[in-house]
Amino acid sequence: MFYPENWKKLKRGPQVILWKDAGTIISTVGLQSGDSVVDAGAGSGWLAIRLGLIVGEKGKVASYEWREDFAGLAEKNVAKAGLGKIVEVKRKNVFEGIDEKDVDLITLDLADSEKVLPAAHAALKEKGFVVGYSPNVEQVRRFVEAGLAAGLEQFRVVETIEREWLVRPQGCRPATMGLMHTAFLSFLRKPARKE
Amino acid sequence: MFYPENWKKLKRGPQVILWKDAGTIISTVGLQSGDSVVDAGAGSGWLAIRLGLIVGEKGKVASYEWREDFAGLAEKNVAKAGLGKIVEVKRKNVFEGIDEKDVDLITLDLADSEKVLPAAHAALKEKGFVVGYSPNVEQVRRFVEAGLAAGLEQFRVVETIEREWLVRPQGCRPATMGLMHTAFLSFLRKPARKE
Amino acid sequence: MFYPENWKKLKRGPQVILWKDAGTIISTVGLQSGDSVVDAGAGSGWLAIRLGLIVGEKGKVASYEWREDFAGLAEKNVAKAGLGKIVEVKRKNVFEGIDEKDVDLITLDLADSEKVLPAAHAALKEKGFVVGYSPNVEQVRRFVEAGLAAGLEQFRVVETIEREWLVRPQGCRPATMGLMHTAFLSFLRKPARKE
């Protein structure tokens, strides 16, 4: 297990993807031990670490990051999490192409992530998934439309709201304030070839 | 990857734990490839399969089920999911004890799951988690109170709401009807010994 | 009081605005007994009736509806609700203009409601509100942008989710399925003149 307190030992640079959204990604696509994943951009490496914990030593996560400062940060976090052999931080601009082939899952948390979708289509296995993490609805729309144009299928678009509860001697109730929004998750899928 | 359509090939008997809740469990505790898990009751085996996909061949899931019909169903589903070597369906009443030791995670989806908590405490590793899946608030309260009495710490109680979005040429909007509630997830934790 | 069962005696043609959204409108703007309201389109007359109940005999609701069939339906519903002297169903296309002046509140539930905003600005009192009821996010955006262009201020955009609870001897829990979305409510406001 990678305990919740371990995350506090990692350095936090750019915005990170929270556990609730990582959980939705893992569960929706059925990610499992041994899978092959491409992630971009690495940012602080949070999502790459989450995915690396799941795919394990028989799996692989390639996390693209063109900004040298973020790449260095992500690399250190990956090492601290003990995933140096599983997660590779690649100093490369994902908009220039994806090296990997037969990938199970591609996760995109980038401003113009829809521009990666033709390359994502080429890199994915049949039935594989690409997921866009988009704070704004307009980004969701561009992502889904560009995906359809690139030959991908729309699987689902979802947002997850977690509500914390206070369970105390004086009574049970949800916490007053909470996280109302992080991002929308858009799942696209490479169709199986028809024979 | 264990594709979404694969679940449709499994048989569905008793109520199953949905992906959204499995995702919250996996993400909150930091479950990873190689972990050791106890699950009760197996029911249709859904959650045991979800957890087995994550822990992989270096890990282990023991799923307790005292009802012969459910145990048979869960066992068939586990085999169909290709996890026969990872997930063991145990024909045993978990209220009579947990055989495993040094367990990372225990998941309980039972009517009186709070009665398992002393045994769960004994079976868990230090810092390990036990999660209760409870549809009603009264169950949450009993679970948390029994856990505190058994020497466990309250980590978080949470509910997850997923909202599906329709992204179409005519516009983007959430779906009209949806799943408002499955269950509350109560996370308890075995404290580390003070030295 | 206009009891919940009374609504069942009214005829239901086009989609109606639900109580939760009517409640948000009334509460946000501070609608009170005696206010003057313009509503378009009338549809089945539901929202006009809700508003008429609040403004009472000292107030006034003018509800525009250019489709003869809907106007007839709304008129019958208004009469059944006993609001014939308060709510006037006007057989007129609101896109051609608003007759009323010094209006406190204008509610718009129309496909292209943003086109009414210049006329709404002219009809409103200073500090008065115009509310758009929009199922899709793109409509919200067009509405807000057209409002700003027409000299209105953006007050708030909000969606309301009501969750029903089951309170029974066996326990308390939210209902499993429920209404996840009706529409977004966009509140624009006519600014007070600077002196």
Add this chain to the structure above:
Amino acid sequence: MFYPENWKKLKRGPQVILWKDAGTIISTVGLQSGDSVVDAGAGSGWLAIRLGLIVGEKGKVASYEWREDFAGLAEKNVAKAGLGKIVEVKRKNVFEGIDEKDVDLITLDLADSEKVLPAAHAALKEKGFVVGYSPNVEQVRRFVEAGLAAGLEQFRVVETIEREWLVRPQGCRPATMGLMHTAFLSFLRKPARKE
């Protein structure tokens, strides 16, 4: 209209009931101009003012408050809101009885509000509503059970979540943080006599 900025001119002592919950109450019961309401405790007078705005000069709101400091505060707020002739702040402990008869609506925001329910039953019109405002689920349960014991019917228990949206040139998205919980609203109803 009682403009949103007017609330800022009122003094705020004890916790106030927010617009979203006032809106749900008004809409669910069908409150209208001319109705008769009992409210307890007055607190800062917020809800009494909301209800007074709706019932208007032909209606009446009696708001009970036994704490002299709160009663004074509520009275000043009511006067500032211009509702001195509609809302009466009564310096009386509602647990000792309700003076009014044939009341349309009773709103209870008190620690042990279930103890008022027999008196509420006696004060209500047939088909009239009593609403409990309860932060904790345990309070909801006690309220509903005491209501059934007092001869009232369970109408609905509901919670309302409002989500604010940011609509900006760079895109549309919900606000990151927000109000996750205020209270549960339990609606009980006095049945019509069977003839």
